Amino acid sequence: MNWPHSSVGREAWQAAAARLHAGEQCLLGLWGEPGCVHMAVLQSASRECSMLSLPCADNRYPSVGRVHPPAMRLERAARDLYGLEPEGLGDARPWLRHGGAYPFLPAEGESLHQIPVGPVHAGIIEPGHFRFTASGETVVRLEQRLGYAHKGVESLMAGASIERVAALAGRVSGDSTVAFALAYAHAVEAALAVQPPPRAVWLRAVMAELERLANHLGDIGAVCNDAALSVMHAQCGWLREQVLRAAQACFGHRLMMDRVIPGGVLSDLPADGEQMLSALVGFIRKQFPDLVEVYDNTASLKDRTVGTGILSSALAQQFAAGGFVGRASGRHFDARRTPGYAPYDRLPFEIPVVQAGDVNARVWIRIREVEQSLALIESILPQIAPGPIHAPLAAPSAAGAREGIALVEGFRGDILAWVRIGADGAVARCHLRDPSWFQWPLLEAAIEGNIVADFPLCNKSFNCSYSGHDL
Amino acid sequence: MRRLLLKNLVQGPLTEAAPAPDDAAIAELASHVNQRARRRLGRTLAIREVDAGSCNGCELEIHALANVLYDLERFGLRFVASPRHADVLLVTGPVTRNMREALDRTYRATPDPKWVVAVGDCARNGGIFAGSDACLAGVSAVVPVDLHIPGCPPSPIEMLQGLLALLDSVSADATRAPISTRREKP
Ligand code: SF4
Numbered sequence: 001m002n003w004p005h006s007s008v009g010r011e012a013w014q015a016a017a018a019r020l021h022a023g024e025q026c027l028l029g030l031w032g033e034p035g036c037v038h039m040a041v042l043q044s045a046s047r048e049c050s051m052l053s054l055p056c057a058d059n060r061y062p063s064v065g066r067v068h069p070p071a072m073r074l075e076r077a078a079r080d081l082y083g084l085e086p087e088g089l090g091d092a093r094p095w096l097r098h099g100g101a102y103p104f105l106p107a108e109g110e111s112l113h114q115i116p117v118g119p120v121h122a123g124i125i126e127p128g129h130f131r132f133t134a135s136g137e138t139v140v141r142l143e144q145r146l147g148y149a150h151k152g153v154e155s156l157m158a159g160a161s162i163e164r165v166a167a168l169a170g171r172v173s174g175d176s177t178v179a180f181a182l183a184y185a186h187a188v189e190a191a192l193a194v195q196p197p198p199r200a201v202w203l204r205a206v207m208a209e210l211e212r213l214a215n216h217l218g219d220i221g222a223v224c225n226d227a228a229l230s231v232m233h234a235q236c237g238w239l240r241e242q243v244l245r246a247a248q249a250c251f252g253h254r255l256m257m258d259r260v261i262p263g264g265v266l267s268d269l270p271a272d273g274e275q276m277l278s279a280l281v282g283f284i285r286k287q288f289p290d291l292v293e294v295y296d297n298t299a300s301l302k303d304r305t306v307g308t309g310i311l312s313s314a315l316a317q318q319f320a321a322g323g324f325v326g327r328a329s330g331r332h333f334d335a336r337r338t339p340g341y342a343p344y345d346r347l348p349f350e351i352p353v354v355q356a357g358d359v360n361a362r363v364w365i366r367i368r369e370v371e372q373s374l375a376l377i378e379s380i381l382p383q384i385a386p387g388p389i390h391a392p393l394a395a396p397s398a399a400g401a402r403e404g405i406a407l408v409e410g411f412r413g414d415i416l417a418w419v420r421i422g423a424d425g426a427v428a429r430c431h432l433r434d435p436s437w438f439q440w441p442l443l444e445a446a447i448e449g450n451i452v453a454d455f456p457l458c459n460k461s462f463n464c465s466y467s468g469h470d471l
Numbered sequence: 472m473r474r475l476l477l478k479n480l481v482q483g484p485l486t487e488a489a490p491a492p493d494d495a496a497i498a499e500l501a502s503h504v505n506q507r508a509r510r511r512l513g514r515t516l517a518i519r520e521v522d523a524g525s526c527n528g529c530e531l532e533i534h535a536l537a538n539v540l541y542d543l544e545r546f547g548l549r550f551v552a553s554p555r556h557a558d559v560l561l562v563t564g565p566v567t568r569n570m571r572e573a574l575d576r577t578y579r580a581t582p583d584p585k586w587v588v589a590v591g592d593c594a595r596n597g598g599i600f601a602g603s604d605a606c607l608a609g610v611s612a613v614v615p616v617d618l619h620i621p622g623c624p625p626s627p628i629e630m631l632q633g634l635l636a637l638l639d640s641v642s643a644d645a646t647r648a649p650i651s652t653r654r655e656k657p
Contacts, residue, residue: 097605098569119573122552124520124534126527127570148569149524152605171599174528174624218534231475237538244535254626255528294472467526470567 002190003040003339003405004050010062013054016041020068026320028407029416029433030064030071032078037061038431040405040416042320047338051405051418056084063089070319070438077471081154096147096470107133107141115452119148123456126466130455137451142444149470157430162188162262162393165427169417170257172432173468178204178211179410180432180468181260183417186341187430188262191404191421192394199387200264201342205380206277207247207256207265208409209373213284214243215411216366216373219463223363224295226457227304235291239284246280249273264390274381281374292367305360309446309458312357319442322413322435324365325462329357335409343383349376357446359461369411401428410435412465434468516548516634519557519581523574523610524567529591529624533561541627548634554580559637563590565597565606566613578614586617588637590630595619 008016016039019025028040028049040051054061063086065072075086076095093102107114112133119127127148133141153172157165169184170177182204189196196204221236244254250273251259259266270276295301311321316329326333334351336344352368354361405418413435422428443462447455520533536543543549551557554577566574578587589610592598596609610616620633 119570120521120554120577124522124530124550126522126530127524127573148567148573149522149564150567150569150605151524151565151600152603153600155605156600156603167599171526171528171593171623174526175531177526177528218531231472231479234539235475237535238540241535241538241540255531255624257528257623290475290478294475298472465527467524470524 002403004048005403005405006050006052008052008054010054013039013052013064014062016052017062017064017067017071020064020071023317026317027064027068027070027438028320028414029418029431029437030074030078031418031431031433032082032084033429034082034084035059037078037084038418039064040418042338049339049407059083060085060087062087065089065091070441073441074433074437094147096150098147098150102145104131104143104145105141109135109140111135112140128466132452132455134452137453139447139450139452139455142447142455144440144444146440146466147470149467151467151471153471154429154431157427160427162421162425162427165419165430166261167258169430169432170260172471173434173436173465174255174257175215175465176211176410176412176415176434176468177255177257178207178260179408179415180417181258182208183406183408183410183415184419184430184432185260185262186406186408187404187417187419188393188421189404190406191402191419192262194263194391194393196264197388197391199268199384200389200391202380202384203265203269203389204260205343205347206377206384207251207259209376209380210243210247211256212411213370213373213377214240214247216370217243217284219460220291220295220363220366220370222463223305223359223457223460224301226460227301229294229298229301232291232294232301235287239287239291242280242283246276249276261390263393264388266390268389269384274384277377278381281378284370285374288370295363295367302360304454304457305363305461306358308359308454309443309450309461310356310358311442311446313355315442315445316357319438321438321442323409323411323439324362324369325413325435325439325442327351327353328361328365330355333414335407335414339407341406341408343380347376347379359457362461395425399423412436412463412468413439432471434465436464436466436469440464440469516559517551517557518548518559518561519551519554519577520561521554521563521574521577523562523564523570523594523613524606525564525591525593529563529594532624532627532630533563533590535627536630541631543631546631546634554578555582557581558585559634560585560587560614561590562587562610562614562616563594565593565600565603565608566610567606569605571607571613574610574613586637587614588633589616589619590625590633592621592623595621598623 025041030039038053065075066088078084080097115132118129129145131143170181217240221233224232248254311329313330316326316331403420416433419430420428594610600606618637
């Protein structure tokens with residue numbers, strides 16, 4: 001199903017920016033193409049999603065970031081990629097395209113010192129640069145510089161076939177490959193008015209929940225590891241590996257890359273697939289409570305996670321923080337419910353929300369979501385009826401270009417996908433917005449006033465994607 | 472906590488309890504890598520991982536190498552936090568323009584003798600990202616590559632096999648001093 005889409009003038013664009021500023025609507029995305037800038041928004045009260053486009057032949061448009069900071073990095077990115085100039089945006093620095101000196105924002109005061117970290121880090125993590133200004137042990141300001149993983153994905157997508165773009169979408173952020181492929185598939189299906197067959201819809205949901213499970217398990221362990229409780233890391237890594245092995249056995253790829261395709265899914269479950277999956281659910285159900293108990297009852301661990309890296313609920317709302325980052329700071333939002341999509345409209349599940357906003361809260365949300373995903377897989381399995389797993393896509397249309405937009409809940413939060421398919425049947429433009437766009441800036445805020453040594457813990461508790469953000 | 476630790480003590484190492492085919496391969500690799508690593512490299516091979524713009528899929532599987540089921544460290548292979556402590560650079564990603572300098576500097580910070588392993592299809596020649604203005608054509612566009620491990624992403628088993636292959640290529644490379652001589656110095 002497509003969203004209402006309007007082509008607007010500068011006044012209406014500015015009015016939309018003012019409504020964002022006033023909190024009447026949330027920003028879901030802002031992106032561009034030569035001669036046009038687009039914005040997707042969610043109405044705070046009615047929870048309706050819509051899209052607006054501002055044609056700008058001179059490549060200039062009134063900045064949204066000027067009044068609504070969550071748009072700033074998106075506007076800097078669109079300037080780097082398409083030469084679109086946001087009028088009135090105070091920040092002239094490039095974002096995704098590097099080259100030349102990069103002036104960091106100043107932090108002044110007595111006995112402050114700077115700590116530059118990255119882009120190559122001490123651990124096995126993605127590349128990015130963090131510039132800390134500290135007063136003794138305490139972080140006064142963190143400024144991120146991202147874009148190191150910028151691969152030019154959007155330009156590779158422009159003009160490519162629907163299939164090739166699906167493969168690229170699945171590699172925007174490898175840890176969310178299912179969710180990205182799903183968001184892209186939903187957008188293509190909305191554009192071409194194609195309905196994937198029911199069996200494919202169920203299988204997609206199984207894959208999406210397996211991906212959520214694998215990531216949550218891995219990250220719960222990794223957060224504990226950053227607080228030096230390696231036994232949790234070992235145990236969670238063991239459970240995560242079981243999920244990946246089940247994915248390999250059931251779908252033919254440990255991360256399930258390239259399994260969700262526009263029109264349906266690529267491969268069907270093997271004969272004993274359902275049995276393997278219910279065995280997996282049973283296994284994790286049996287092991288996981290012990291780990292939750294360890295998390296909950298280890299004072300030295302709680303000492304590190306409680307009260308650390310607090311994200312205020314006001315900031316979570318302003319930035320429309322998706323996923324567990326938002327839900328740990330009181331933002332009740334899950335794309336599986338709003339705007340919602342099949343088969344979740346037929347499945348009972350809870351969306352855990354807490355208010356505390358600290359590392360501990362983010363861990364708890366993920367613990368609760370592990371339980372929800374297990375229950376979801378359990379309730380999906382008996383409903384998967386036999387049938388086709390793929391619907392043919394419509395032939396190229398004489399009617400010209402067709403557009404589709406979709407919002408899908410990955411483990412990290414809501415992923416926005418927009419696609420325009422040309423009259424020749426190829427993808428003319430595609431934009432995929434990772435949840436990290438709105439979460440990275442919040443990490444800068446959450447770390448303020450914490451000690452430098454707690455940064456890895458805070459960073460891991462957000463676990464933003466570098467590649468997904470850098471595109 | 473006590474209950475969990477007790478359970479772990481009683482149940483024995485998970486590496487043995489895991490399902491059959493993978494464990495057989497790991498066990499086979501274990502004896503190979505162990506012998507050769509001891510002979511050529513003294514006791515350990517220190518690996519520094521560098522993400523040169525991957526999609527993070529390869530990193531997930533590199534992480535998995537260290538989990539209790541694959542347990543990389545029992546082979547004497549371990550990840551280190553600084554290139555200055557490393558024998559091997561394990562590089563992922565097509566190498567973005569924005570990571571070129573960082574990769575080059577990391578390579579130069581690694582003491583000789585050193586080896587570079589490019590992990591994943593996009594590290595070979597850009598893979599699916601080949602042709603992008605924002606990417607170079609794989610790791611060898613910036614630093615000399617000794618071995619490439621294919622896959623998107625390669626599984627942990629494939630990576631272990633690759634590291635074994637690296638030891639083979641190290642022994643075939645007469646132009647470089649064996650690391651063992653360096654390590655045996657007092
Ligand atoms: S090889 Fe595949 S999984 Fe690895 S970084 Fe490249 S695209 Fe991602």
